Amino acid sequence: MSDITEVSRLLSSRAQSVAEYLLPRGKKDGAEWRVGSVDGEPGQSLGVHLSGHKAGVWAEFNSGEAGDLLDLWQQARRVSLSQALSEAREWLGIVRPEPYREPKKEYARPPKPNCSAPTSKVRDYLIEVRNIPAEVIAKFKIGEAGDDIIFPFLLPDGTLAMAKSRKAADGEKPKPTAANCEPVLFGWQAMPEMAREVVITEGEIDALSWSAYGIAALSVPYGGGGGAKQRWIESEFERMDRFEKIYIATDMDKEGEAAAVEIASRLGRHRCMRVKMPFKDANECLVNGLPVKDMLELLANAAHLDPEGLRRASDFTDKVMELFWPSHDGQVGYRTPYKKLGDKLLFRPAELTLWTGISGDGKSQILSDCMVDWIGQGSRVCLSSLEMHPAQSLKRMCKQTVGVDRPTEKAIRGALTWLDQGLLLYEKVGKSGVKGLLEIFSFARAKYGCDQFVIDSLMRLGVDQDDYTAQEKALFELVDWTLANSVHVHLVAHSRKGDKDRGVPETGDIKGAMEIGANAFNIIGVWRNRKQEDQVKAAASEEERATLNEKPGVILNVAKQRNGDFEGKIGLWFNQESYQYQSSHDRSDWNRRYLPRGEAA
Template identity: 30%
Template sequence: MTDTSAALAEHGIRLRDHKTGNHKTTCPNCSSTRRKKTDQCLSVTIEDDGRVVWNCHHCGWSGGAGGEGYRPIRERRTYRKPERVENPQRPETLYGWFTKRGITQAVVDQFGIYKTRKWFPQTNVEEDCLAFPYEWQGELRNVKYRTVAKQFRQEKEPEPVFFNADSIAEGEDLIICEGEVDVMSFAVAGFQHVVSLPNGAPSKEEASDKRYEPFGTHWEELVKVRRILIASDMDEPGEMLAQEIARRVGRDRCFRVRMPAGGDVQCKDANECLVDHGIEVLRECVAQAEPWPIDGLHDVEDFAVDVMDLYHGRGPRPLSTGFYELDKAFKYIPGQFIAVTGIPNHGKSRVIDQIAVQTARLRNEKWAMFSPETGEANHVADLCEIWAGQPFYDGPNQRMTESDLSSAMLWLNERIFLLGAVEHTPSIDWLLERARAAVIRYGVTNIVIDPYNEVEASRPEKLTETEFVSQLISKCKRFAKHHGCAVWMVIHPTKMKTTEDGKDPVPGLYDLAGSAHWRNKADAGLVVYRDYENETTFVISKKIRRQPICGRPGSVKFEFIGADRRFRDYPDSYATLGSKDGA
């Protein structure tokens, strides 16, 4: 596959050829949802150097990729290990620089810091700088360089590891801070298990996951530590970093280390605290780290920041499913528990799969899915059909090519992760533990368990099924809130009698197998129902806890397009529950 075709395939854009110039095609972002789904509303330009730019004249989706040196984001990465410097320079001026910052010569030597000269792109000259080696498992993985004027650079294509990664220890607390000097400051105060990210804190919201890649490298070690003490800087970027770290590793075991404030002056970080207040105060800051938040006991002040964020539109925002008509009935917020039901073979799993692919395209969301009834290979084939907009198997419509299939799997490989056990039926605890690893390692924000009856349902003799289901839902909701994930649970309805005209009845949330708690405790409840006689599928939101921002209970009509193996919602088909047109 050429660089140009790879760049296009990565974004779901298919052209008849890849010649330089202007092209027209359908839009992977909106065409499947339109009445005129074959309208070639996407303009694509391939430039002489292979770069591609595009713009949709219907939905406004635009972007660019390719060109010289382009590498698809799905490409398997290789890392360069820097060579060790023989006889590194540690002049008195080096130790003097750290002494002014409260860091002893012994700690400088412990971390292997040295002085060197490197070219910096910010100033376009070679400058004196400090070198911070990133060691892990006895090997040098990266070196970060810093000038006196706080210009930074790293080695080319380094492996994403934490600074001081070997200090992560099973059963011990781990402090995560924002920079190498802060790690060394904690070491001066006697703390052994401290790491930092190589790229610090974000200055604004990011779509890229690059900053957090060390969490994927070290996820096996991170899940075994006792507590995570987050000691990022006391400013807005530091708070954004703290929130994302807590989401990934689980808020239930996170504590926030806050630096002291004197009057109107807030101490920014660990090194500033060490210099201005001394070792004992820094130790007190760690000892007084606050739970995230104190479990079960809160005052209004605990939520002041969250409330102000909601007021200013910065809080958790309802997210589109990618079905614009369905958004009137249902949107979701990370942290919610969503119950989905429908009579077998009415399309509920396929609807969730299409939402997964669409949200991965819209917002680069990542999904972890447990779907043993479908089978892993069949499930991947279904997802490939949705991504490519072509059938997987031979039939009345042309099936996808082997190249299309490879492109689909490579794209999905970065965004969809499969949960499952071959040797046993997994319990909910087993599934949520694997889901937690997916959050830490890959930044997953959606968990699908499809269906509930494939989860091990062994329970103590004195525990009724209703009580068991209630506890299971509570575990899922705690996981969702701690990790900022939406948990989607598919539940089959109980056996229902057909209506007088021979049709299957529309199940409600109180018709689900196991317990009425599926209706009572869910944040949202969806029903997928297929009217075979009229070849129409309804997606019905039976319950929406956060009205109206997450929609209002109602039904939306869908058509399944066999040619592209996707659902399409009918424009203006939303009807409130109980209305004449409602399902």
């Protein structure tokens, strides 16, 4: 992904071309590009290194200014760092992958709080109890409303996205002043324009405390923890582009660690480092008198949150306990919507599931039915249906969401809005290479927190059906990416059986290399009983037809489940009206709905 580190590296690799583009009136002098100043007039004062390990480094000797080519881009073009990044990407020909359909959320802008600059209790509390300097209070535009501290969450352009208030007393918790506000970081109003390093904290006062040490800081809006608590990343993803180093200084507790892991995994482990503090948070460091040099040393000693290596068995105690005794708020994996399976089959993080069967037996349709239910369970799914246009996929999912064959315009809009909470679609029909597809998936994982990915199908990944070596390589790439990102990938792979009457596909029936099935964590076979369908159509009476319909028309075979105890077959009944599958022939039980009845009308 083309974050600031990658853009800076690419610019340095083309240092002479960049120098000529930004400063066309200069000239080459040995291993440097020489010009008078960042304004571009002829001269010798400013030099840009064109090769070697210093390629792209520049300095202007008259002013003392120096930096890399992104700094030079800002100075020469008179633009902000964010704008310089955007222009540099365009110049380099880097295009960000964007989903066809992304989750949308309508946010409300809060009314401006009725407050003023702190002059009494708020000012006394922040300065005397929390040791925050008056100039820092002013820089962050902190407000006072009686005994309440007002923390304004301002965007870089000055827009008020959110505000929080709390009593000026220890033990109080800040709360939003208005509902349904956009989750953004606190502190952009105090961010130096040229800053390329930032500290992320777990509270507004901690951001003020780092600033008191002269270090740029932003605070997360909703504290520690992972998952939904870090939804701010969606809103701030592009704005965080500008930072080469992100120091994560969340609290030194379990929730702070969970937040650090989530933030680093989505913003990039290569530029995120965990800060270990001698006290619970930055404000305790400030109150206890830690000097600036000690805080700078904490940053210097910050470590990358690299993937874990060898561990002791006891290090996994909590995770093993969770597998045996899941907490009510824990998410071991996502279920299918079929009651007969229940928790017997779970789609867990860091696993790949193969869905197989002959063409037309319903693999993609059952997966679509599951995706709707997964969204209802809280999953965020990214679908790459290389065999079907997104609009066609959404037509089917609308029926499965609403539960009727011909939904009204109101119901269609309601279904699409409901799907927005957890569905992205990659608009590409045809063949797609694994590398390009994983770039799209990485973006969806990083920005939107997608935790399940669907590829339909293996034959559309640009691998020849007879090239078993290439198929094996493609599977290895998918599995490696799945493990590295702790997500679940569903891959549709056709069965090699051509005889439609030969029964339910097993692990050895997948078309292609043997390694395809061997490297999958789960294998699910789908078989449609076409002979029974013909018998139903030919039934001489309603009684005979009803008797035949008591038998399932589809068999779902859990042929392999590496991390589960269940393997076996269940029957499914297809509901032609809703395109849903049910695990009972009793139609009174066919009432699975995701929209309130009023919205589904």
